[in-house]
Every structure is written in C-alpha cells, then in structure tokens.
C-alpha cells in the first residue's frame with residue numbers, strides 16, 4: 001500500500017471525511033499564496049492541492065482561470081514552486097501536499113524528471129487533468145520509481161469498463177469529479193441529458209476499488225461536505241475557497257474551511 | 263493522411279480531460295464508420311456541390327504572371343465557396359456527421375469569424391442549435407461576421423479571458439463541451455485539437471487538393487510544380503497539400519503570419535525560423551509559441567484567422583520530415599500582395615490568404631516560365647474591409663462611418 005493511501009486511511013480512522021484545499025501558486029502573489037497555504041496547513045487541512053498556473057487551464061472555470069492568469073503576471077517558475085513546497089512539507093509533516101498542473105508546464109520542465117524532483121520536495125501525488133492514462137506509460141513508470149502517486153480522475157461520463165481500467169491502474173487515491181463541466185460554479189449549460197445521482201456514481205466507484213476517494217468540482221458548503229460522509233474519504237474544495245479569499249482575504253478563506261468542517 | 267493512433271510522428275494525440283474521453287471516443291467511432299461509408303461520402307459531396315457551389319475554379323493569372331516574369335500563377339478559388347472561405351468544406355462534413363450521430367447542438371470557436379459564420383450557416387441549414395465562442399478582441403476586429411452569426415440564429419459568446427483571441431475561444435469551447443459532452447458536438451474549425459479532429463478536418467478539406475489535381479491535369483496537362491497556402495491552424499494548407507503528398511515533384515509551401523516582426527507577441531510563426539517549440543496543450547501535441555515555463559504566448563497577425571499559438575500536428579510533422587517547406591510573410595508584405603492581386607487580377611483575397619500570395623510572390627520571379635504555381639485563396643477579403651481601410655489609410659472611410667453613426671443615432 002502506498003504512503004499516501006496509508007496516510008489517508010489512518011486519518012480517516014478518527015474523522016468522517018478529510019479536506020483537500022486548493023490554492024493557486026502565485027495568486028495574488030507568490031508570497032501571499034504561500035501565506036494562505038501555511039494558514040490552511042496550520043488550520044489542519046489534511047491535504048493541500050497546489051496548482052501551478054498554466055495560461056490555458058481548459059478544465060477550470062472562471063474563478064481558477066482568472067487566478068491562474070493573475071498568478072502568471074508574477075512569472076512563477078516550477079523550480080521555485082517545488083522549492084517553496086519543500087519548505088511547507090518540512091514544516092507541516094502532519095499533512096500531505098499534492099501538486100496539480102496542466103501538462104504543458106510539466107512537459108516543459110521534463111515529465112521524466114518531475115516525479116523524482118516532486119518526491120524530493122515532499123510532494124505525495126501529482127494531478128494532471130489533461131494527461132490521459134493511455135498516454136502516460138512513461139510518466140507512470142517514473143512515478144513508480146520516485147514513489148510518488150499519479151492521481152487519476154474519474155467522472156460521471158466515464159464508462160464502466162474504463163472506470164475499471166483506471167481504478168486498476170490507480171494508487172494512493174482517486175479524484176472523482178462530481179459532475180460534468182469545469183471547476184467552480186456552473187458556468188455552462190449542462191445540456192438535457194440526465195446526470196447520474198452523485199450517490200450512485202460514488203457507489204459504483206466504491207464497488208470497483210478499495211482506494212480512498214476524493215470528490216471535487218462545485219463543493220463549497222458544509223452541507224455538501226457532510227452529504228459526502230460515508231460515500232467518500234476526501235472533500236476537495238477549490239473555487240469555493242478562492243471565491244471566499246477574493247471576497248475577504250485569508251481570514252475569510254479560513255472561516256470557509258472551518259464552516260466546511262461543520 | 264492516416265494517423266498512427268492519432269499521432270503524426272511526434273505530434274497529435276488526444277490530451278483531454280477525462281470528462282471528454284467518452285465523447286471523444288464516440289466521435290472517433292462515428293468518424294471511422296462514416297469515412298468509409300459511401301452513402302455518407304456521397305451526401306457530403308452533394309452538399310459541397312449544391313450548397314457551397316463546388317467545384318471552385320482554378321483561375322489562371324496572366325497579368326500577375328507577366329508582372330512577375332517567372333512561373334505561371336494559378337489561384338485555387340476557395341473564396342468562391344458559400345460563406346466566402348474554405349471553412350465551409352469542413353462544416354458541411356462535420357455537420358452531416360453530427361446529424362448522423364444524432365446530436366442536436368454544436369459548439370464552435372472562431373478567430374476571424376469565418377468558421378463562426380460557416381458554423382452558423384450549417385446549423386441553420388441542418389436545424390442544429392449553435393453556440394460560438396469568439397475572443398472579445400477578435401469581435402472588435404471582425405464585428406460584421408459576428409453580426410451575421412447572430413442573424414443566422416447562433417449564440418455568440420465573447421471570451422474575455424487571456425489574450426481574447428482564437429486560443430482563448432478554443433479553451434472556452436472545450437469548457438462548454440465538458441459541460442455537455444454527450445449532447446453537444448464540438449465543431450472544431452481547423453486541423454488542430456485532439457484526435458480525430460486534425461485527421462478529420464484535413465480529410466474534409468482535401469476536396470481542395472483533389473480538385474486542384476484534376477483541374478491541373480485538365481488545364482495544363484501536368485501537376486503543379488509548387489503549391490502555396492497560408493497556415494493558421496493549418497486546415498486550408500492540409501486540404502490543398504495532402505492529395506499531393508506522394509508526388510515528390512510538387513513542392514509544398516506553407517506561409518505563416520510574420521506579423522510585425524520576430525519579437526515575442528508580434529507574430530504567429532510556430533514552424534519556420536525556429537520560433538516555436540514542442541508542447542502539449544489544447545488537446546494535442548504540436549509546436550507552440552511558448553515561454554521557458556511552458557506558458558503559451560500572445561500572438562499577432564494582421565489576419566485574425568492566422569493569429570493562433572499552435573498549428574496542425576499534420577503540418578508540424580510534415581515540417582519535421584521536410585515534405586512541407588514553411589516560411590512566413592510579414593504584415594507589410596501581405597498588404598502589398600493583397601493590393602497586387604486586387605489591381606492586377608480583380609480578385610479580393612482574405613488577408614489570411616494574402617499571406618500565401620506574399621510567400622509565392624517572393625519566389626515566383628526566380629522560377630522558370632514553364633513552371634506552374636498554385637496559390638490557395640482560402641477566402642475572400644470583403645470581411646477585412648475595416649482592417650484594409652485602416653491599413654491603406656482610406657480618407658473617406660472614417661467620415662463615412664461617422665455620418666452613418668450620426669444617422670443611426672438620430673433614427
């Protein structure tokens with residue numbers, strides 16, 4: 001069993017659900033984003049998802065898109081981001097940090113060397129929304145060597161056979177996208193075709209894999225988090241936290257986290 | 263050109279968020295069945311003929327030829343398609359595929375607005391709902407096209423993020439598709455994006471090259487010696503070039519937008535001059551204009567339709583193998599070529615297509631008079647009236663607009 005899975009399962013022994021909070025590295029500045037990450041870790045979030053910004057984040061809605069574009073004004077580098085995360089990981093050994101970015105900045109850095117460098121920085125897992133499993137053979141191999149988890153995503157559109165295939169390949173945890181669309185408040189018309197109820201979708205995944213399940217996209221209230229008790233292990237909160245931060249700064253973001261704990 | 267599981271050499275592939283995977287696979291299956299279904303292909307041909315007016319002519323240019331004193335010049339007249347550009351070939355093909363798949367709604371991105379208009383036209387004709395994403399900056403440059411999209415019943419959504427051009431519109435179209443992957447079809451307008459789009463769009467556009475082949479044999483008894491096409495996303499270039507890919511005697515030349523010069527943000531040169539580098543974004547691997555951190559860069563061209571940060575993986579690959587020679591023409595050369603075609607042949611090319619003309623004008627004087635050069639006029643220039651009026655500093659255009667506005671405000 002991977003270190004990440006062990007960590008999540010141990011934490012879950014005492015808690016009905018864990019929190020994964022998301023922060024865009026460099027938004028609104030590098031220092032302020034790091035201060036927010038420290039606040040969140042001090043607050044005891046179990047998992048911190050750090051998004052290294054990309055100019056074209058095609059799976060992100062308006063809030064995160066805007067934050068990424070603002071963050072890029074700071075000209076962040078992935079090398080410095082890894083260094084900054086290494087300091088956080090050292091100071092907060094009771095939590096785990098995951099790095100999320102789109103493929104291109106990581107490809108540019110070197111997809112073969114990233115897993116080892118990220119693991120050395122104390123990062124527990126990597127989330128790359130536009131890297132599909134079938135094109136990731138080399139990357140997965142580098143992750144195994146570096147003992148870092150590539151975190152795969154499942155969605156309500158994922159057919160059963162593919163769900164099985166992804167679950168079989170996964171380790172550490174799975175990221176279950178809660179609904180169609182992009183991150184944040186619903187911004188596009190999601191069409192007429194019926195979506196599977198979240199309980200049924202999560203139950204189907206639960207029946208396919210014993211791995212811990214994180215659920216994200218559109219989660220922003222304590223009521224939503226509570227509704228996930230018993231169905232998932234981790235609630236992922238991204239845009240909701242960002243919107244709170246934009247509204248009232250770090251203190252509002254922390255208040256939001258406390259309200260999520262209910 | 264057949265891909266190897268979606269790849270052309272080191273480019274292409276399907277790098278999309280998981281939410282789109284099932285819909286992308288369904289499209290791949292539908293396309294693989296349709297491409298070998300003679301009924302479907304006949305339906306596409308019929309619609310190309312009866313709705314878009316194909317075949318488009320191959321027009322000899324005696325005056326331009328005399329003026330240049332080199333090879334003989336012929337123009338492939340994609341400007342004479344319904345909607346005024348080659349974009350029609352692709353929307354007819356994909357539109358009929360959408361009907362076949364039973365989807366009711368299309369999403370499109372557009373730069374110059376030509377693909378947007380073509381999409382709105384086919385949506386109206388086939389009874390599909392249509393939403394078009396267009397960068398707010400491009401809307402400012404090409405409002406007349408936006409006007410027609412709306413008149414045709416399409417919803418036009420201005421994209422205000424990033425540089426507010428084609429690439430931002432493409433991101434936003436992907437986001438829309440993610441919200442309704444099984445109900446909507448993403449009608450991509452060029453030979454870019456995840457598989458099967460590059461291959462499928464290039465195939466629908468290959469009618470251009472197949473016609474050029476037949477027309478060349480008929481009109482001058484041999485294949486052309488050189489073919490020039492402008493390269494934005496790469497669909498008109500792939501369309502005219504791919505049917506000649508195995509004819510080594512035919513030189514294939516792609517012309518990119520040199521813009522104001524080689525400084526970052528001033529051009530859209532991804533393949534020539536070593537300005538682009540390999541990357542993976544917007545669903546596929548190709549040569550992108552990007553910085554050392556892998557952030558995509560801003561681009562510029564006098565022609566909105568060439569103002570794109572990536573390029574078809576097919577052309578990136580053919581550039582790798584050397585089968586296609588890539589070059590660039592800057593804004594000034596393009597205006598000069600545009601005017602030459604107007605004055606000498608009475609043809610108004612799109613500013614995009616004028617890049618192909620500019621690239622050819624550079625080489626033709628040095629070629630021997632028995633050589634034949636075909637230039638793809640991918641679209642007509644009427645849509646560029648505002649940009650051209652400003653570039654040629656027409657004294658009457660501004661006052662005309664002021665008077666028009668004053669009348670409208672009074673009414």
Ligand SMILES: Cc1ncc(COP(=O)(O)O)c(C=O)c1O
Nearest residue numbers: 376494495496497498567614641
């Ligand atoms: C007339 C015309 N030519 C060329 C292009 C460039 O596209 P592509 O390179 O896909 O042919 C456009 C795009 O909008 C266009 O409108």
